[in-house]
Amino acid sequence: MASIISVNLPENSYSIHINAGGLNNIGEKASHLAIGKKILVVSNPEIFDYYGQITIDSLQNQGFEVNYHLIPAGENYKNLESIAQIYDTALKCRLERNSTLMALGGGVVGDMTGFAAATWLRGINFVQIPTSLLAMVDASVGGKTGVNHPQGKNLIGAFYQPKLVLIDPSVLKTLPEREFRAGMAEVIKYGVIWDKNLFEALESAQSIDSLNNFDEALLNDILTRSCQAKADVVGQDEKESGIRAILNYGHTIGHAIESLTNYETFVHGEAVAIGMVAAGRVAVKMGLWTENEAHRQDELIAKTGLPTTIPHYLKVEEIIDHLQMDKKVKDGKVRFILPEAIGKVQICDRISSEILSETLSVLID
Amino acid sequence: MASIISVNLPENSYSIHINAGGLNNIGEKASHLAIGKKILVVSNPEIFDYYGQITIDSLQNQGFEVNYHLIPAGENYKNLESIAQIYDTALKCRLERNSTLMALGGGVVGDMTGFAAATWLRGINFVQIPTSLLAMVDASVGGKTGVNHPQGKNLIGAFYQPKLVLIDPSVLKTLPEREFRAGMAEVIKYGVIWDKNLFEALESAQSIDSLNNFDEALLNDILTRSCQAKADVVGQDEKESGIRAILNYGHTIGHAIESLTNYETFVHGEAVAIGMVAAGRVAVKMGLWTENEAHRQDELIAKTGLPTTIPHYLKVEEIIDHLQMDKKVKDGKVRFILPEAIGKVQICDRISSEILSETLSVLID
The missing domain is CATH 3.40.50.1970 (Rossmann fold)
Structure with a gap:
């Protein structure tokens, strides 16, 4: 194949x-x-x-x-x-x-x-x-x-x-199983931001927390769909001046968590998984996304064996402060990618510290 | 102006x-x-x-x-x-x-x-x-x-x-006068590789070894002509896959001399001046350029107060060995830019070690 x-x-x-x-x-x-x-x-x-x-x-x-x-x-x-x-x-x-x-x-x-x-x-x-x-x-x-x-x-x-x-x-x-699951976080991301069929294929699969549960056809399918999703987006915006930013779904908070735990606690995909859960909650709070779809996303992340909460020793304030330093900041505003529907997201930079703070508080272990 | x-x-x-x-x-x-x-x-x-x-x-x-x-x-x-x-x-x-x-x-x-x-x-x-x-x-x-x-x-x-x-x-x-003269090496280079009028304007000027000898019009003219020459070349070949290489006229041996003297003896333009003299001599030896025009080039370099010889403590062999490491090497061959006429050069990678060695020996102080 x-x-x-x-x-x-x-x-x-x-x-x-x-x-x-x-x-x-x-x-x-x-x-x-x-x-x-x-x-x-x-x-x-x-x-x-x-x-x-x-x-x-x-x-x-x-x-x-x-x-x-x-x-x-x-x-x-x-x-x-x-x-x-x-x-x-x-x-x-x-x-x-x-x-x-x-x-x-x-x-x-x-x-x-x-x-x-x-x-x-x-x-x-x-x-x-x-x-x-x-x-x-x-x-x-x-x-x-x-x-x-x-x-x-x-x-x-x-x-x-x-x-x-x-x-x-x-x-x-x-590949160690933990690394495999971490990669699955990005696959799920493509489902949420771009390819509803990919998302549903993963939902339909009985178990996706290990390579052993994938047959060659499903594996080939998710690789092809994921790369195609990314190629579609990058082809429209090579240097990240516009739509390419949607690929950072889950990454804004994900990067902050990785950095604040000195890249020792989480591998990248795990941090992104937490970031997607957080972004999903922000989207719901902003009235952009339904609770039902956000829940489906969180379930899929959990089914993959990925983390969905922030460790208790991190403080909400330090996460928010770290976001200010992230390179995705534009004129002082932190940019978030927020889902509107499975397969569709928008770029949003008008998120108040209050919404962020409330969302993160709830997610802390 | x-x-x-x-x-x-x-x-x-x-x-x-x-x-x-x-x-x-x-x-x-x-x-x-x-x-x-x-x-x-x-x-x-x-x-x-x-x-x-x-x-x-x-x-x-x-x-x-x-x-x-x-x-x-x-x-x-x-x-x-x-x-x-x-x-x-x-x-x-x-x-x-x-x-x-x-x-x-x-x-x-x-x-x-x-x-x-x-x-x-x-x-x-x-x-x-x-x-x-x-x-x-x-x-x-x-x-x-x-x-x-x-x-x-x-x-x-x-x-x-x-x-x-x-x-x-x-x-x-x-700008210190030595630095001014060093810059003039590149101006002369544009005259030799691209713009005969620029070369002749410099030849006609009574004295060019100090900024004080330039009136505003001549200074503006040489800046404009030099930048235009480079813009012309770069516009045809941004990433140096072809014609842009001609801008390296004088630089192949120039870089070697700079590096072998630990960037302490010569400023860049002085090394390029020596490199242009050397490349001119190679071109004459290869039958590409007339002795008369090569002499005019060397005179113009000398008139600017730039060096035209290689210091006695450098060895021909170490210069040639250093050329092999230069990034302008392609498939093991050292590429040279050689004049055919004032205002026109060619790219040449079939220069024997003998010709190089003979030319360099003569130029050593």
């Missing part, structure tokens, strides 16, 4: 190949791109143990000159220092302007490799092989790359498009 | 305003751009002493909320650490996506501010006020931004276009 999604942009369009077992043929796919002869694969030790050799063999079989660079796993290493280390390896391998950085890993590896590609020699080629569900449905589409600032997630970065994204669903078998 | 040059690009076109005394009206010019309310001015202490207050007053008079960030002067500070410090200030000032970084200074300040603008919140607005001749005619046109890697100049960076460039020639009065 395979599908190809085109991400159509004014410049730098590219394709996402969703293809079980496709990793074995990455060399052949890469050989159809105009990406020079030298490839530096960036990965983390665990992923590289699983899939590094397959990738390198496939590339070398097609005549590529391949090196690799490993970054320890985790959001803690998503910083400028890790980028400087990629630069050092790029220099050692004498990467040239037409050479390629290839990300083999989850969102952290993808974001950092993309940023290094965007900024080494003022931009070299970038190919992405996401190995987590989150990276497949989110980070691999849309060209957001970057690292964290000590005081905020993804504050440093660039928009930079890959030449190719290869999604091989068969690599999900080595 | 004022002129406006349009830099026409597929996306992100912008204007260069050349306007004596224009700095007094930067606020009014900025108010016509859609660049938010917050501006962070980046400068170095000396330049800021001269022109910081004028700039800030003019901006504040138009209602902008202005902060500033100073970086010590010099190529030694053109590194990722300085960028991280700009990020910290950007965070403190709570710059938002529609806020602006404004470079007030020479090439180093411009390149770093541009890179910070390109990578903070994945890209915020950028306005450039170049205060050195070099920055006016080179760095301010074309969107190259970046910092040095410990092992090579400008290896880290991005293409990122400003919203506006303001060139106020009256600020050149505080």
